[in-house]
Amino acid sequence: MPMMIMPKMGDGMEEGTLLKWLKAEGDEVSQGDAIAEIETDKVSLEIEATESGTLARLLVGEGDVVPIGQPIAQIGADDGSVTASATGDAAATTALADTGADAEPTGQTVVNLKSDAEASEPAGAGASTATSVAPAATEAPVPTGGSGNGRFRASPLVKRLASEHGIDLTQIDGSGPGGRIVKDDVMPFVTGGQKQQPRAAQPEPTPVAAQATPAAPAAEAAPKIATSSQVSAPARHVGRPEPVLRDLPRIRRVTGRRMAESKQTVPHFYVTAEIAMDAAAAFRSEVNAQVPEGGARVSFNDMIVKAAALALPQHRDLNASFEDGELYDHVNIDINIAVALDGGLIAPFIADADQKSLGAVSRASKDLIGRAKNGGLKPEEYQGGTFTISNLGMLDVDEFIAVINPPQAAILAVGAIVRTPVVSGNEIVIGQRMKLTVAADHRAVDGAEVARFLQTVRGYLERPMTLALG
């Protein structure tokens, strides 16, 4: 019985995203009917049924990224029977089948699974070539011991000779450029004409220098020159079990790459504020008391999302993106919520959160989190967003710092609401407090503005009726 596959539509295509099913299970299709919309790295296009018959089963969900050649649907015989697959080697599994389950509205941050997320980075080039053409003679002379600038200098030949003949190069003056010890300097010791005398009042070579050229100091029992594999092998405890190589889920790879890029290229800074949540807690109890049994209850997270959504239009610098050296302001307020999945993180966003009522924010949030767990998110629901909130409060975290979800300008990390003694007037009472930490991109925004943003957020959360009004 025929199996429809994710087709290769171009020479460089390795996977495609199933954007949308145009037919449903059980529909009759004829060869040539458009049955689905897929997206490649180049374009979106409709793909056509390769056979006629009943669309017996859809094997992947909308938004799934599917490697080429993998089945996406079965077209049954007209009686709808489903028998063996036509293509022997392609198991009917979906590409991201394991990204669902056990999601929580938490976790540090975020994934934008763009279709080009796996594209390899251009390799850096040329940085080292410039030095190779600089004539050695131009270097400043460092007269003694071959150890100028913390780098030990001896020609490769000299290092080998020293190693072979047990010569301590730290005791020899280099006559070459930059104090490099050259053949002529060591030959008297090699040929035995001269015995080495400990140099008086000479400083020891720096340990750094000795390590940098392990073959050089013969005193250290003539270590062999390390091979590249020795150098790069991860440090492991001798006699302990070898670590087990784990398959990296795609989502984890993408998260890792994006987070590394963010942390390495974005100048992060952090501002923390403590918010009194007593009024917010009372307000929430009041609101949820109105919710009928089984209805959607408003969470603290919903309130924080709403508060941030109302604050952002007043602090535009935080609702921005710094990309390719340019700063972009977003006119929309789309708030991503970081959701932890088994295989990594995903951050769907609530579009136009500032325009939505608290109830609408709450419903949208529950819907997105639910579908994130089931792998039912569409790419357009997690590709994009303008500001991210990551909440670890339910895991009893006092406070934490999140990594910015690039290219966004800021991310808000939410800690737990804790009961704590606070000074009220002249008394110490029990108050409910929560710490918010904003990590922001210093290219887009400055500290004072982030502080003012937190003040605004505090205003909404400490006077929670305003959340219902906004």
Next chain:
Amino acid sequence: MATTHHTNETPTDVASNGTAPTSTVSPETLLDYYRQMVEVRLFEEAATRGFRQGKVGGYLHVYIGQEALARGFLDAFRKGDKTITAYRDHAHVLFQGGDPKATMAELYGKGTGLVKGKGGSMHLFDVENGMWGGYGIVGAHIPLGVGMAYSEAYRETGNIIQLYLGDGAIHNGYFHESANLAGLWGKDGMCPCLFIIENNQYGMGTSVERATANTNLGSKFDSYAIPWEKVDAMDLEAVIAVAHKAVDYVRETGKPYAVEAMTYRLGPHGAADFLEQYRSKDEVREARKRDPIGLLEQRLLDLGVTDEEAMEKIRAHAKELADEAVKFAEESPEPDLSELTTDVYAPETGLI
């Protein structure tokens, strides 16, 4: 179908000014060619499926719609002759007796492939059967064919070269340099080369009209004093008739000759050409009415040498052959890694 000659050196035996040549090919042969054309068609469809499944890599250019062209010209092919073409080269191999299994295996990048998995779709060679290659750079194989023809004349073999080129290659400098050399060497009987323009109307996505102000492509040979004519290459019998005239002339005189063979690429330029924004669906639908296989079916029915049932059998058999080729390709081993570095230099030099 009309033939035209635009040259001051028209050979007397092909001076048929505007009259259609009559086919001398027997109905049985036509039926056999029908079978081969269907086999090639289904081979190409199977290859495209392989591409969609990700099993065929790189570029894939299929011959769908052009089958009568190569099949027709190869009717005049004689052992010792050689063909050379660009990258739409599967059909030439198959019509020349190449093994469909080895051909499919090449597309699948297998060690059992025609060129050991080293060339892929664009570089099919079957030298034993006279197929001297598929080449991937538009126009760049044209001088090779002309030089090969010089060698046949120099060695006095009596063989000729069938040099296939696309309409797109006509605008390339290589075409003009090579046609000039061919005309020049032909003066001394030193260039037995038949130029066959596979005019499928598009150089990739650029129609002939959008590529040149002189769309009468055969007339470009006038500049080089090479006689030429045009043929409707959807009509197998017409192609065969012209092929024999042209090949006989080339073989007898050692001079080049050219045919602009009018055809239509019913499939995409390459498997990655799925948008086809450069032409309308109506245009393709219209062209399908003159699918060379369909025309030939009608002709065979008219001749009374076959019926629907027999043709269905031919199609079923062709499907079996294509399936067998795919199965062979799928089950074949990948090239041995030791093959990576062979065939860079001649083995006796000991170099890699």
Next chain:
Amino acid sequence: MAVMTYRDALKSALADEMERDESVVLIGEDIGLYGGTHLITDKLIDRFGKKRVIDTPIAEGGFTGAAIGMAMNGMKPVVEMMTWNFSFLASDQIIQNAAKLRYFSGGQVSVPIVIRGPNGGGVQLSAQHTHSLEGFYGQFPGLKVVAPATPEDVKGMMLTAIRDPDPVIFMEAGALYGTKGEVPEGDATVPFGKARIAREGSDISLISYGRQVNLLLKVADQLAKEQDVQAEVIDLRSIRPFDSETIIESVKKTNRAVVVQEQWRWFSVASEVAAIIQEHAFDYLDAPVERVSGAEVPAPYARNLEIAAFPGVSQVIEAANRALYRKG
């Protein structure tokens, strides 16, 4: 042994080979009636006829491609590039067809072709007519690239080139066509992939090929006379295949090397030689490998600028002194 010019030695190799093997033909611009721009093929058309000495129109891509077709199909053409500067027009044929045909035909097709002509500058031909393309062609697997410097080598290597089953890029030292040297009588082939020690020495290895070999010999004499330094001069002769062994042995002995070339420095033969030395003789080096190359400019016209643009004795001596840690 007979003393003859580089030009005559080259011509005698062509003629001998044409005499010996009827499949050998010459093809190029003005190689017949005109006699060849550099008179390498002078009068050969009278001896072998126009089917074997083929004058072509000025269309390098076309006639080089046609010659490749001949080579594929049972002949052994020797193509003359009037100068290698014009080979860019044919480089698509040389690189995309000649070099790769054996491979992408899965071994079904061979291309026993020789493409020869003068290479390098030095006679005020300026930007478009001055190139040294050994590094450029040396990059491509499937090609062999040689650059003989002496009459003996140019004859012996041409004999080898014509008999070679693969495409050979034969780069003649245009400036040396008139130089004389001893050439053995008879069928004295010189193998590819074997460097020549042009002068033995113990203190520093001077490495080059083509016309710079003569420059290096001059430098070596001067170093011996003025500084009592014995330089070893190595003539690579063959760029691909490359004789690493001779280079490495020499550097192990001398601990220092200067590589000299007329071509531009970046991504060049000297770069490759320097890399090979550090890979295989790292522990024998007493100084960084020095490179002396053409200036990173299109070749200028004015005589003084041209002299400044190419390696001369003083630049090589300076480089040698840097490698020797001498003030010079």
